[in-house]
Amino acid sequence: MIGRLHPLPKLALCLIWIGASVLVFDLRFQLLTLALALALLWAVERVPLWKLLALMIPFALFGFGFLTTSVLFNQESGFALQMAHEQGAASPDFSPGLVLFARTLACGMVSALFALTTDPGQLVRSLMTHLRLPAPVGFALMQAMHLVPDLGREMQTMRMARAMQQRRPMRRIPRPGEVMALTIPLLAFAIRRASRAAIAMEAKGLRPHHPRSQMKTTPIRAGDTAVLGFGLAILATLITLLDQT
């Protein structure tokens, strides 16, 4: 359902909500944001819970830094925490480290909500149509999306070749040293591939500053605007209610 919304109003709403999350220094707001995004993904979009938890690991590790700094180095980080604490709509009842930790998770979950419910191709096309993103930049972004699985496949082949040379079966998870050794060859592969793609796109008529049409343009419908308005209304209500209590 959320996947059917136009990417741009959805992007605007997510960015505004993340902005609010950064500005409102209130644990309750962060937790509500986290819970709302999680509920939408889990209950409406049917994203498995394990996947959502796994996606939150890097955000949790990042946020954990704030928490430990706040708890263990309270004295040393006093100024930064004081600054954060004095932000608008701050709630005095919770440890600033805990709020920062929850903020990281909340922003992460809102980002996940956008990423997991948006078709990247449609997003890039919408940016080209509605926000005049230059076509060469848009298709360069799409090429980057092509490159990721290609790099993965190339890395597997290189890992097999190296496993063969070292007379051992391929490890399921590569060791850090192995990953380091693959960096330069993979970079060379990426550069060669990008050059070939650029030549092919030019041969197919892509050029900067030249008018082009689009087969599929997704118009922003009244429903999309209504969802944006509804989301903003919830956000405003939430902030107002939390501010009054």
Added chain:
Amino acid sequence: MPEALSCEGVAVRYPFAARDAVGPLTLQVAQGERVLLLGPSGCGKSTLLHSLTGLIPHAIPADRRGALHLFGQAVESRSPADWADRVAILFQDADQTLAGLTVSDEIAFALENRAMPPAEITLRVTRAMSQAGLPESWSERRISTLSGGQKQLVALASVLAQGADLVVADEPTACLAPAAARMLADLLLAPGQTVLIVDHRLGPILDRIDRVIVLGREGQLLADGPPAQVFATHGPTLAAQGIWTPLAVRVRLELATQGINVPPVLQVADLVPHLPPDADLGPMLLAAPLPPGPVVVCLHDAACAPPFGPKVLRDISMHLRGGEVLGILGPNGAGKSTLAACLAGLIPPREGRRDGPPGAIAFQNPEAHFTTDSALAELAASGMTPPQAAEVLGDWGLSHVAQQHPFTLSTGQKRRLALALLTATDRWPVLVLDEPTAGLDHAGTLFIARHIRRLAARGKALAVITHDADFALSVCDKIAVLADGTIRTDGPARQVLCDTALLQAVGLAPPEATPLLDWMERKG
């Protein structure tokens, strides 16, 4: 007929190169003409194609001399992107040259660049998908989920949708299964189209070609004319330069060495009535039998899957003996490369078991094998002394590139270096070669075929993945055909490759040599 393309003394030289990569060339292609450009590996065919719309020197730095005209207009009067409204290019490597994220995005891309009305684009995309045999449900399918052959078909649909006045195609059938290659030839080379095509696989395209232009080793014109005339007149010269010729021509030349003269024909079926009973075709078509050694590697009820991927093959039971060459055939996406990794022991089977020592794979992309900065250093890194390494390079015809960086070698040289690395020591008793002849000229293919048999004679157990049934016939002792996630059939090479009904059922084609095999069978 008016000219579509005209080259007057065109030559291209890359920066810092001592000689021209191609040319000087003078040639014309008329509108409505379907022209095959042939030549040995490295003679500058792709360079010439890249020059036609000005990609050289506009996007690829090089010095181009001479006059080049498209439809009577100087090529340099427009940018390569501007020429896209009249010239469509089908690139060699569809894997790396697709622009859109989904199938319909890709097919619409060139039309959108021409600012066509969306309704017209939709119409053309739907029609092109149907022509190329792509199911409607693929419209929103991500390109990254397609196999190499499927991507090539999408690239073909994209070219068809363009409806260009001239189509330039660089080895479009190289990674396609035979049925798909035949369909591509039917669509691309339909009568009335103006096409300039470079391809080593002559079988699917030869009867659709009006004219052949042959470039020699130095990138200069060697022959030009209708196929029958070129192959009849220049057959021996082409063979001497290692250029692919039709099987009928190769057989005729081989018979001539036996003192048997047959008329110059292009199709094998036309050759059969002229074959005398004493003609010996076996050595040129079939692998010389070797005494089978002990079983080296076995798969028992194995289920094979790529790393982190789902199982693509189930219930695989097979064994490979020393001195035996197994051919693995199958349509695009059948799981051949996954089976190769499992057979070599690089990926353990998800179910069942593999018995045998570790093996090695010569990957389809030979660059995956290289880790140092020269061909000689690659061999030295595998534990050889410099004199030993030099001897091995000589053995594989690579002495003159010993100090060159492996990435700067030609495709054929890269493949030979990768094989030299894997076979220089007796470290691996099992060797799997993944598409070892893709993109190679006839000389390169013969070289690889001879080495495969030589390695088998040394007692190695070999498996060869290929789409080329004639190559499989000439080097393999037995064949396994993969389809629908398992082995559909296996057995002696000649027996399996003569089962036309089965091969066609899985999208493969019987060898071009089938009429000759039937003749041998009848002769007893």
